[in-house]
Amino acid sequence: MTTTRMRQGALLVASVVVVLSGLWLSTQAFGAGAVYATIASFQFTPRVMVAHPGDMVTWTNNDNYPHTVTSDPSTISAFGPNSDVEYPNGIRPGQSYTWIVPVNAPVGVTWYYYCRFHGAPGDGTSFGQGMTGAVTIQQQQ
Numbered sequence: 390m391t392t393t394r395m396r397q398g399a400l401l402v403a404s405v406v407v408v409l410s411g412l413w414l415s416t417q418a419f420g421a422g423a424v425y426a427t428i429a430s431f432q433f434t435p436r437v438m439v440a441h442p443g444d445m446v447t448w449t450n451n452d453n454y455p456h457t458v459t460s461d462p463s464t465i466s467a468f469g470p471n472s473d474v475e476y477p478n479g480i481r482p483g484q485s486y487t488w489i490v491p492v493n494a495p496v497g498v499t500w501y502y503y504c505r506f507h508g509a510p511g512d513g514t515s516f517g518q519g520m521t522g523a524v525t526i527q528q529q530q
């Protein structure tokens with residue numbers, strides 16, 4: 390291979406990298422991020438998640454019992470996670486529930502949630518009792 394060809398090859402690789410990172414950036418700007426949590430041993434892990442407007446937040450039940458992801462009562466709860474919409478009898482073992490953060494979700498807001506079988510709601514600004522978790526909305530980077 391001549392030096393010229395090697396230079397051309399390197400240029401091609403560099404171009405592909407630039408295009409790919411551009412795609413990645415536009416995907417991020419579009420808000421197609423994904424955040425994951427698991428449910429096991431009557432706990433949400435991680436208990437506190439950080440997401441951005443437009444992100445998909447998915448909980449997967451790896452436990453042996455059904456659980457729910459139920460927003461605490463508050464002014465923002467109507468737009469928060471509510472697994473009953475998809476699974477009225479709870480998220481069964483092996484099932485996943487996905488909530489999409491509203492694209493107009495206020496940055497800095499925290500959705501507190503609980504499992505209505507094994508927990509109790511807080512006042513919308515703090516954890517309730519038993520199985521509880523929270524999703525905090527941060528600014529898109």
Ligand SMILES: [Cu+2]
Binds near residue numbers: 431455457506
């Ligand atoms: Cu539960």
